[in-house]
Amino acid sequence: MANLRFLRGYNDAVVLGLARSGAVTRVELAERSGLTPQAVSKVVGRLIADGLLVESGTRNVGVGKPRTLLKLVADSRLALGAQVERDELRVVLTDLAGTVLDRAVAPLPRGFDPPAFVAELTRLVDRLRSDRLIGVGIGFVGPLDHRTGVVHDPNGLTGWHDVPLRSWAEERLGLPVVLDKDTNTAMVAEAWRRGEELRDAVLVLVGTGLGIGMLLDGRVHRGARTNAGEYGHTTLQLDGPTCVCGRTGCVEALHNLAAARGDLVEATSVVGVAVADLVQLLDIDHVVLAGRAVLAEPAAYLDGVRARLPKDEWLPVDVSITPLGDDVVAAGAAMLVLSEFYGRPR
Ligand SMILES: [Zn+2]
Structure with a gap:
């Protein structure tokens, strides 16, 4: 295996x-x-x-x-985790307990291609490198295949058609690499941190895009092609604005347009309505909000989501902001490496 x-x-x-x-x-x-x-x-x-x-x-x-x-001995071995956003690369170093010890952050050029990315990843990994490293986790914007380690045409990036990123990175870094969607690594981070308390949960990541990680019955749900969670491209308005994905009225398009014109109430309401649908569909009892848009206005996003949730008393839903802040995706990618190290099912 x-x-x-x-x-x-x-x-x-x-x-x-x-x-x-x-x-x-x-x-x-x-x-x-x-x-x-x-x-x-x-x-x-x-x-x-x-x-x-x-x-x-x-x-x-x-x-x-x-x-x-x-x-x-928590610091006897270390792991690296990376978050790849459309404009930024973040790499964190963690110990065996998942505690973040150090980090390196660098901007990525607009529409960066695979060679530019691998070069920058190598540069940041080398800055944090240690002979105690067991591996590198990469949380990347989807769509991608977690099992094969192949990235499939992410929106807004060029030259990423069926790129075997995991094997390229392993070759360049000389370390074992795991690749997963950023939403899933963020979900892993929360599941790792909160343990048994979290069994049926959704993590909503609002960065340059909008996606979700799902924890169902205690396991991260990835789906048949490991591409579950592209929730930002769910249609919320049939005659809505055109989205980067080519469809119209997507959650992500509606949110980003409202945010771009400074309408925070509308932006957070869009997220709230979308999350309420998820609660109805999946019967989750925890919602975790993450991503830079949320971290810039945490109270507004909390209010916007809570206001839209079902009001039934017997269906309480805990809504929180990840305490891991900007590190959640990268730290979760490192924890994915640690999970494999510990042989834990995920
Ligand atoms: Zn879309």
Whole structure:
């Protein structure tokens, strides 16, 4: 399986994933992983030798001698995550806990082509490079194929017809790379941060475009061609203005036009109406707003969305702004790399 590329072994990933949530004993690791105590001992020994785990204190367990606690060494390995917007590239460095340690940001030329992009990505990655890196995640504007790592003709960019970006980037950077839509990596970031609390949620990313990431029953929903979430191109007005996608009256076109003429009430209402439709369709109980338009006017977007949601008391919907701010897409891309490192299903 492609998602085991980063690992020395599946058992190592399972044990690390369990240690991620807090200090654990070898006995607990065996109980929770289903591995035999002998297998756990072997894996733990290997992970300690590699510097990923450290023995740290003991826990009393009533009878018998206290058990040694094992802790994840968060900065023993690092991941990079990138956000590719139509006018900007952002790369963040995170530790194994997903904490952002450093970042580099650079403008991208209008309509940039693949060679220009890969050169700029390489430059920023080299600025943050470390010998502890396990991989690079890229959150890119859609449409693209997450499984094959191929970008398919994003609106507003030239020369991006069926570009195998993941393999090109792996070759240039000399590191494993995962590619996903920016909306999905942002959703991954929120799911990672909030854990079990978030099971059925939508993340609305309002940047130069408008798209959504969906978490359904605890998993990021990507669809048959991994292209789900192109919600900005849902028709809201049959005779509406022409959109960059060539259709008319799209959510994205209506929002961007209102925003461009400074009509914040109309812009946020468009997002609110669109989100209300999603709540009806998917029965989600959490909505997370992100993207630079939202971050510039957070209170207005919160109000605009909340005002349009269903009023039924038994259908409460929590609406929030991502606390990860401008880093959410890039940090989520790094967390996607970490998820593969830990062998967690996604
Ligand atoms: Zn459209």
